[in-house]
Amino acid sequence: MTRQAFRKTLSANDTGQTKSHQAGMLIPKGDQEFRDFLGTLDPGIKNPRRTILCLDESDEKLELQYIYYNNRLHDERGTRNEYRLTCLTGYLRQNGARAGDEIEISKDDEEPLFRIAFVPQAHALPAKIILRGWRRVH
Template structure:
C-alpha cells in the first residue's frame, strides 16, 4: 500500500486517560497541514462529526473513530476545537503508554490505517527535553 500522507501523534498522559480529565478524545490542532488529513467538517453546523474507519496493518482489524469539530462557541457555548474520539477501546487494547506514537496514514485511495509504535519511555526531543504533552507531526511521502 502506498501512503500519500501520514501524521503522527506522541501520546500524552491526557490522551490515554491518566490525568483524570473529562475531555473526550485526542485534541487535533487547528493547523492546516494536520487538519488536511481529515475530512472537511461544516463549521456552520453545530458540532459536526464524521466516523472514520481505520484499519491496522493486518488489513482486517477495524477501528471506528469520530472526528468532531466541537464548535459550540459559535452557538452559545465555550468550545472551539477538533478532536478524534472513541479511541479509548483502541488505546486500551494496545496498552498505550505516555510517549508511544500513533501513526495515522491515508493511502492514494483514501483508505485510513493506524499503527501504535511503542517507545517504552516518555518522549524526549533531540535536546533531551522531556515532552510532557503529546505533539503532532505531518509526514509527507512522495
C-alpha cells in the same frame, strides 16, 4: 499511489493515565494540514463530525470520530471551539499505550480506508512530553 502519514506523541492525558475525562485527542486549530487530511467539517453546523474508518495493524476496523466542537459559534453561552479525534480509548488500552508512545494515521490516495498504527517507545523513565500535536511523517 501517494501515501500521507501523521504521527502524534501521546500525552498522559491522551492515554488516560491522568484519570481525567476528556473528549478525545485535541487537534490544534492551526494544524490545517492534518485537518485537511481528515476531511472538511462545516463550521456552519453545530458540532459537525465525520467518521474516519481505519484498519489497525491486524486489519481490525476502527471507527474514529473527527469532531469540531463549536458551540461557542452557535450558543450564546457556548464555550467550546476545538477539533478532536475521538473513539480511540479502547484501541489505546488494548495496546497498553503510555505517555511517550505514538500513534500514526495514514492513507493512500487510492484506498478507501485510513490506517492506524500504534508505535510503542522504550520506557525506562517517565516520559517528558512536549505538546506539539500531530506531525507529518515524510
